[in-house]
Amino acid sequence: MSVLKALLEPRSIAVVGASRSPGKIGYTILRNIIEYGFKGELYPVNPNATEILGYRAYPSITAIPGEVDVAVVVIPAPETPKVIEECGKKGVKIAVVISSGFSEVGNTELEERIVKIAREYGVRILGPNIFGYAYTPRNINATFGPLEVAKGNIAFITQSGALGIALMGWTIMNEIGLSGLFSIGNMADIDVVELSELLADDPSTRVITVYLEGLKPGRGREFIERMSRVTLRKPVVVIKAGVTKRGMKAVASHTGSLAGSDALYEAAFKQAGIIRARTITELFNIARAFAQQPIPRGVNTVVITNGGGAGVLATDAAELNNVPLLEPSQQLVEKFKETMPWFGSPKNPVDLTGQAVVDNYIKALKVAVESPEVDNIVILYCRTAILDPRDLAKAIAEFYRENNVSKTTVIAFIGGVEVYEAIRYLNRSSIPAYPTPEEAVAALGKMLWYKKYLESRLKKQEVEAVRLALHPA
Amino acid sequence: MSVLKALLEPRSIAVVGASRSPGKIGYTILRNIIEYGFKGELYPVNPNATEILGYRAYPSITAIPGEVDVAVVVIPAPETPKVIEECGKKGVKIAVVISSGFSEVGNTELEERIVKIAREYGVRILGPNIFGYAYTPRNINATFGPLEVAKGNIAFITQSGALGIALMGWTIMNEIGLSGLFSIGNMADIDVVELSELLADDPSTRVITVYLEGLKPGRGREFIERMSRVTLRKPVVVIKAGVTKRGMKAVASHTGSLAGSDALYEAAFKQAGIIRARTITELFNIARAFAQQPIPRGVNTVVITNGGGAGVLATDAAELNNVPLLEPSQQLVEKFKETMPWFGSPKNPVDLTGQAVVDNYIKALKVAVESPEVDNIVILYCRTAILDPRDLAKAIAEFYRENNVSKTTVIAFIGGVEVYEAIRYLNRSSIPAYPTPEEAVAALGKMLWYKKYLESRLKKQEVEAVRLALHPA
Numbered sequence: 001m002s003v004l005k006a007l008l009e010p011r012s013i014a015v016v017g018a019s020r021s022p023g024k025i026g027y028t029i030l031r032n033i034i035e036y037g038f039k040g041e042l043y044p045v046n047p048n049a050t051e052i053l054g055y056r057a058y059p060s061i062t063a064i065p066g067e068v069d070v071a072v073v074v075i076p077a078p079e080t081p082k083v084i085e086e087c088g089k090k091g092v093k094i095a096v097v098i099s100s101g102f103s104e105v106g107n108t109e110l111e112e113r114i115v116k117i118a119r120e121y122g123v124r125i126l127g128p129n130i131f132g133y134a135y136t137p138r139n140i141n142a143t144f145g146p147l148e149v150a151k152g153n154i155a156f157i158t159q160s161g162a163l164g165i166a167l168m169g170w171t172i173m174n175e176i177g178l179s180g181l182f183s184i185g186n187m188a189d190i191d192v193v194e195l196s197e198l199l200a201d202d203p204s205t206r207v208i209t210v211y212l213e214g215l216k217p218g219r220g221r222e223f224i225e226r227m228s229r230v231t232l233r234k235p236v237v238v239i240k241a242g243v244t245k246r247g248m249k250a251v252a253s254h255t256g257s258l259a260g261s262d263a264l265y266e267a268a269f270k271q272a273g274i275i276r277a278r279t280i281t282e283l284f285n286i287a288r289a290f291a292q293q294p295i296p297r298g299v300n301t302v303v304i305t306n307g308g309g310a311g312v313l314a315t316d317a318a319e320l321n322n323v324p325l326l327e328p329s330q331q332l333v334e335k336f337k338e339t340m341p342w343f344g345s346p347k348n349p350v351d352l353t354g355q356a357v358v359d360n361y362i363k364a365l366k367v368a369v370e371s372p373e374v375d376n377i378v379i380l381y382c383r384t385a386i387l388d389p390r391d392l393a394k395a396i397a398e399f400y401r402e403n404n405v406s407k408t409t410v411i412a413f414i415g416g417v418e419v420y421e422a423i424r425y426l427n428r429s430s431i432p433a434y435p436t437p438e439e440a441v442a443a444l445g446k447m448l449w450y451k452k453y454l455e456s457r458l459k460k461q462e463v464e465a466v467r468l469a470l471h472p473a
Numbered sequence: 474m475s476v477l478k479a480l481l482e483p484r485s486i487a488v489v490g491a492s493r494s495p496g497k498i499g500y501t502i503l504r505n506i507i508e509y510g511f512k513g514e515l516y517p518v519n520p521n522a523t524e525i526l527g528y529r530a531y532p533s534i535t536a537i538p539g540e541v542d543v544a545v546v547v548i549p550a551p552e553t554p555k556v557i558e559e560c561g562k563k564g565v566k567i568a569v570v571i572s573s574g575f576s577e578v579g580n581t582e583l584e585e586r587i588v589k590i591a592r593e594y595g596v597r598i599l600g601p602n603i604f605g606y607a608y609t610p611r612n613i614n615a616t617f618g619p620l621e622v623a624k625g626n627i628a629f630i631t632q633s634g635a636l637g638i639a640l641m642g643w644t645i646m647n648e649i650g651l652s653g654l655f656s657i658g659n660m661a662d663i664d665v666v667e668l669s670e671l672l673a674d675d676p677s678t679r680v681i682t683v684y685l686e687g688l689k690p691g692r693g694r695e696f697i698e699r700m701s702r703v704t705l706r707k708p709v710v711v712i713k714a715g716v717t718k719r720g721m722k723a724v725a726s727h728t729g730s731l732a733g734s735d736a737l738y739e740a741a742f743k744q745a746g747i748i749r750a751r752t753i754t755e756l757f758n759i760a761r762a763f764a765q766q767p768i769p770r771g772v773n774t775v776v777i778t779n780g781g782g783a784g785v786l787a788t789d790a791a792e793l794n795n796v797p798l799l800e801p802s803q804q805l806v807e808k809f810k811e812t813m814p815w816f817g818s819p820k821n822p823v824d825l826t827g828q829a830v831v832d833n834y835i836k837a838l839k840v841a842v843e844s845p846e847v848d849n850i851v852i853l854y855c856r857t858a859i860l861d862p863r864d865l866a867k868a869i870a871e872f873y874r875e876n877n878v879s880k881t882t883v884i885a886f887i888g889g890v891e892v893y894e895a896i897r898y899l900n901r902s903s904i905p906a907y908p909t910p911e912e913a914v915a916a917l918g919k920m921l922w923y924k925k926y927l928e929s930r931l932k933k934q935e936v937e938a939v940r941l942a943l944h945p946a
Contacts, residue, residue: 023858023859028858105816146856146889158782159782160782160783161780161782161827162779162780162782162827162855162857163780163783163786163855163887165855165856165857165888166780166783166855166856166857166887166888166892167888168889169887169888169889169890169891169892170889170892170908172889173888173890173893241782241785241786241789242788243789244788244789244791244792244793245792246788246789246792246798247785247788249788250781250784250785250822251785278911279909279911279912280786280887280909280911281908281911306635307633307635307636308633308636308723309631309632309633309634309635309636309637309684309686310633310635310636310639312633312686312714312715312720312723312724313636313714315715315717315719315720315722315723316714316715316717316719318717318719319717319718319720343578349723354635382635382636383638383639383642384635384638384639385496385501386496414636414639414640414753415639415640415642415643415646416641416642416643416645416646417642417645417646418642419643419646420646435643435754436752436753436754438751438753438754439752439754
């Protein structure tokens with residue numbers, strides 16, 4: 001594991017196949033590493049250049065004067081065995097093999113060869129057939145994807161390259177903050193399990209997300225055992241592609257890995273405490289909730305809304321996603337009643353009515369936060385003329401910050417452009433906000449599932465320790 | 474029905490309770506009607522004003538010199554009986570009663586009274602307790618919601634006010650084009666069925682969407698019978714809120730209407746040929762597909778992608794949403810093969826690989842469009858450095874326009890900001906595009922369901938007639 005750690009915290013990175021030609025992968029990766037602000041030593045390797053992008057270039061990896069922790073390899077597949085051997089001689093810890101042309105096109109022999117060489121020297125391989133990796137706490141973006149990876153606490157491991165790069169852009173646009181991003185491609189050596197273990201130890205990662213197509217055959221038992229240990233420390237959310245018959249065929253022709261029956265994976269995930277997402281949107285919806293909010297302490301949830309319809313949608317979603325809505329005591333009902341106009345509804349959902357302004361929301365939130373009956377809060381807002389969503393977002397964020405609220409909270413704001421701005425503001429303030437009530441409640445549902453899972457496997461104090469480790473008070 | 478038609482094509486509108494004070498509902502509605510460009514006569518009614526927003530104001534509706542087709546009523550509930558009576562005397566066809574304070578707060582008696590008066594005079598009532606309505610082909614925005622309703626072919630009927638207004642903003646932001654928008658509130662008179670029938674006759678509406686909380690008790694049979702006739706002419710997509718036990722309770726406390734068991738509604742919808750959406754996002758995803766694309770002629774679907782992972786996700790989604798993926802003939806496989814690099818996959822999904830540029834896509838599209846084996850097309854794109862999504866969007870739109878392509882097509886582009894721009898461009902070009910493969914395929918799945926439904930009820934030529942009526946060649 002200590003070797004793998006060099007992937008996250010390398011003192012130096014070499015780019016073998018670094019290029020001076022914009023548009024080339026060997027150029028983009030080097031430029032991304034530089035521009036994203038990597039602080040360690042950086043060595044372009046290219047026998048036909050003495051300098052690339054302001055950095056001195058070396059003819060080979062063995063010609064580099066200092067130590068090299070990570071070598072990013074961007075050269076044609078046939079030349080990789082020689083380079084991996086040189087990496088071994090140089091004492092490189094991890095070779096990040098971008099190059100394609102291995103098992104994904106039937107060239108299994110070549111893939112086995114580089115792994116064999118690497119093992120001889122104790123070099124670990126990420127890839128081949130990947131777009132690289134990023135680790136934001138150390139300002140590393142060693143990918144040929146977009147530059148401006150948003151920083152945060154979600155780690156994303158992807159078995160698909162094209163989709164992974166595309167999703168990278170998606171996370172940037174939606175300000176979904178990542179700790180790390182790992183393209184694993186053919187998983188010739190380092191696999192999703194080992195990476196998950198590495199990230200379980202990483203203090204910047206609060207939730208691990210995975211786009212998975214398939215595992216190596218015969219590794220099911222090991223997968224369950226080792227991932228079970230990971231999920232007792234951190235939530236893992238997986239979208240498993242190739243779940244249908246036809247999808248499995250598509251996986252086989254895509255990566256050549258065995259997709260395996262969906263039921264098999266479903267059972268394995270359940271046993272390993274892995275949360276399953278069904279769509280890409282859901283994957284990141286759930287991840288945002290875990291990254292920003294503490295694991296719920298209890299199950300009793302209150303919905304606060306300014307629109308009855310939104311409240312009804314949330315109520316439906318609550319039942320469908322196993323989110324128990326609190327039956328408030330008469331005393332609590334009376335308190336909620338004081339936060340709204342006479343025609344509001346103080347039961348759960350707490351309907352502040354379309355007349356609600358910031359003050360009504362904050363008063364109702366105060367009641368919810370102070371009540372020992374309430375564990376979790378769902379805040380809903382439908383765009384009204386009398387309450388600007390940006391004002392409400394600011395007030396909510398301030399209230400949570402000032403009162404150091406630790407009750408698990410998810411939010412849905414529904415409406416147009418100003419609502420969209422408000423949602424982004426809330427997300428930046430570490431309160432996960434979504435454009436529909438269904439998404440907010442579904443994310444909370446997965447958090448509650450994880451809480452129950454931990455409770456079924458750990459002692460009460462241990463659960464609390466996990467909770468605190470992820471979100472220190 | 475001829476009376477109801479005045480709602481869509483009024484020669485004149487009166488706003489009873491029009492106000493000079495910005496922020497007041499009676500001001501916003503009048504201003505929206507003016508600024509959205511209504512071409513007919515407009516009469517503010519306010520006993521304390523001679524002119525409002527540049528329009529001559531009248532002390533009462535009976536004082537208006539010309540005929541009044543639609544009266545928008547924005548006055549306190551207790552005064553509505555008198556105004557409805559005046560509407561009757563004046564010969565107003567439809568009273569749009571914005572005012573709240575009726576059955577939704579237990580004041581059933583007052584609601585029954587205005588209905589009784591209206592019936593005596595032959596006035597129809599929309600509402601009460603609504604935010605108004607819009608009908609874009611006639612430039613009518615008689616709501617107190619946002620002004621800039623996007624024009625298009627989706628009609629949206631909503632039983633919830635706050636949620637409806639919020640969704641209005643949402644449609645504007647996402648450029649979801651509406652033909653009409655109808656807040657139905659307490660449904661004291663005109664109900665969702667009658668409105669659907671009206672919209673079935675409306676040439677600007679291609680799909681009817683409904684947010685429904687519940688129907689009046691004892692109207693189930695009638696609902697099924699009448700909606701069955703509507704769905705044989707136009708697709709109807711409904712999101713039914715209050716589907717769970719707890720959700721039903723929430724509905725009861727929100728609108729007082731009976732939510733009814735979910736199974737009951739499920740059965741009724743199925744019998745009536747109504748498409749059911751499970752989330753707000755899905756409601757408009759499906760509606761966009763119907764509004765922009767013709768009903769599929771056959772079921773055989775081809776997926777064209779530049780990323781294997783996206784292809785796998787689409788393949789899974791196809792099976793889950795009953796979208797049959799074509800098993801291409803050897804001949805067709807050979808043709809697809811010519812559109813891609815040697816390491817691409819010419820089977821279905823057709824994987825053009827991450828190397829794909831515009832030319833590969835257009836060639837593959839040409840093959841798909843020309844092949845009699847292919848009925849429907851799913852186009853996927855993952856952001857790559859070598860292919861700008863905006864270029865691809867433009868090329869695809871041009872190809873469809875120039876070749877007058879009538880094969881049902883849905884698109885998913887995955888990535889960041891430029892991808893978002895490309896998606897909007899495609900939507901404006903009448904090809905429904907989504908941010909994930911799952912959403913695109915799910916929308917196509919509902920179109921195929923509707924096609925099959927029509928085929929189970931109508932003769933072949935009749936189905937073709939429906940198809941052509943919605944999307945003239």
